[in-house]
Amino acid sequence: MTLLVSAISLVFGVLVGFLGAGAKLSRWRTLRLLADVYTTVIRGIPELIIILLLYFGGTVSLTALAGHYVEVNGFGAGVFALSIVFGAYATEIFRGAVLAIPRGQTEAARALGLRPAAVFWTVVLPQLWRFALPGIGNLWLVLLKDSALISVVGLEELLRKTAITAGATRQPFTFYFAAAMIYLGFTVVSSTVLHWAERRAARGLQSA
Amino acid sequence: MLNVELMWESVPDLLGGLLVTLELTVLSLVLGMVLALPLAAMRTARSPVLWMPAYGYITFFRGTPLLVQIFLIYYGTGQFDWIKETPLWPLLREAYWCAILAFSLNTAAYTAEILRGAIQAVPRGEIEAALALGMSRWLVFRLVSLPRAFRLALPAYGNEIILVIKSSSLASTITLLDITGVARTLVAHTYAPYEIFLVAGALYLVLVLATTRVLAAVERWLAVEAAAAPAPSDLAQPIG
Numbered sequence: 001m002t003l004l005v006s007a008i009s010l011v012f013g014v015l016v017g018f019l020g021a022g023a024k025l026s027r028w029r030t031l032r033l034l035a036d037v038y039t040t041v042i043r044g045i046p047e048l049i050i051i052l053l054l055y056f057g058g059t060v061s062l063t064a065l066a067g068h069y070v071e072v073n074g075f076g077a078g079v080f081a082l083s084i085v086f087g088a089y090a091t092e093i094f095r096g097a098v099l100a101i102p103r104g105q106t107e108a109a110r111a112l113g114l115r116p117a118a119v120f121w122t123v124v125l126p127q128l129w130r131f132a133l134p135g136i137g138n139l140w141l142v143l144l145k146d147s148a149l150i151s152v153v154g155l156e157e158l159l160r161k162t163a164i165t166a167g168a169t170r171q172p173f174t175f176y177f178a179a180a181m182i183y184l185g186f187t188v189v190s191s192t193v194l195h196w197a198e199r200r201a202a203r204g205l206q207s208a
Numbered sequence: 209m210l211n212v213e214l215m216w217e218s219v220p221d222l223l224g225g226l227l228v229t230l231e232l233t234v235l236s237l238v239l240g241m242v243l244a245l246p247l248a249a250m251r252t253a254r255s256p257v258l259w260m261p262a263y264g265y266i267t268f269f270r271g272t273p274l275l276v277q278i279f280l281i282y283y284g285t286g287q288f289d290w291i292k293e294t295p296l297w298p299l300l301r302e303a304y305w306c307a308i309l310a311f312s313l314n315t316a317a318y319t320a321e322i323l324r325g326a327i328q329a330v331p332r333g334e335i336e337a338a339l340a341l342g343m344s345r346w347l348v349f350r351l352v353s354l355p356r357a358f359r360l361a362l363p364a365y366g367n368e369i370i371l372v373i374k375s376s377s378l379a380s381t382i383t384l385l386d387i388t389g390v391a392r393t394l395v396a397h398t399y400a401p402y403e404i405f406l407v408a409g410a411l412y413l414v415l416v417l418a419t420t421r422v423l424a425a426v427e428r429w430l431a432v433e434a435a436a437a438p439a440p441s442d443l444a445q446p447i448g
Binding site for chain 1: 274277279283377388395412413
């Protein structure tokens, strides 16, 4: 469950990050302003507050809409919250990655007669990956750990299950420590894979 | 739509929570720094007996969720009878000190890693120069590496301060009444989650933005000091 929540939030978060970066780099002032407000507000508020707001707030809204009591499931609220948080940080990373691509390259592509869309697909996007990977990798590690926060709204992911077992067996240390080791396993494996991926993404530059 | 009156009414209570949030943040940062200094020194040491325990500590605290660490300390320590007999038990029984302990241990790991990066970024020539002057390794660490590292570490440490402010909201999960804790209690009474959590979120936002401002000012101040110092070439006057 922990992995599922994290993986889905990663996909949505990356999408939101792309949109956000697009908005921040756009020509329209309103769009830029909106994206600025989004990243500033989300990054300035604790993740827990966002999760609680969406979970309890969502329940109130849906109840009002439906006319009878509806409870938002923790899964939906959790994925939504983690995605918009991930998206806010990813926006900054993608923005930085686009800006890190030498301007001469896009100008050269334009001068060769490529349309803006073609420049984006063949010149910017393939390189974006290399510049964004370290930052996105770190965010993934943060996301894995933040997914534990969803246990607060009752979703039965790793930490919530641990809490239930710890209470039932009266051996809290044993079980919380086991949970910590499982998270540690996830993060260690993730960072090993990321390290490998970063080297692969930069393979053209290593020989220099 | 939103009940603005209720939002205003919640402010005094939430400001009370703000005090607890500030207390948690400041105490954890201070204790965390006290722990981080020896950790960073150990982490950059050459002997495996020194760097390996520091590495293990840092990996554990950075690789597991803070919430798990809080639960491990708050609920976990009660499993062992021998802990209950130590003089520390009256402290470990209190949610407040458990939160402080968890936050301090956690931020110490991140801070140690930031300091390590900064210590290793200190120009090699400065350390060699100090060694050539006959200073001992410890003296070089204390008088050259560390002060230089502090300035280099400031931007990353500023981020860590912001993260500690935000993660202090986790204290609400072990019954503490910080901003988030107060907000959750108010929501339980009024059942107005939007109003209360939005005000709470705004308080955090103001706190974080104010901290960012202060940090930027400190960074500028240190940078000015660095720029005002004579450049190395000016000092290289021929002797005699």
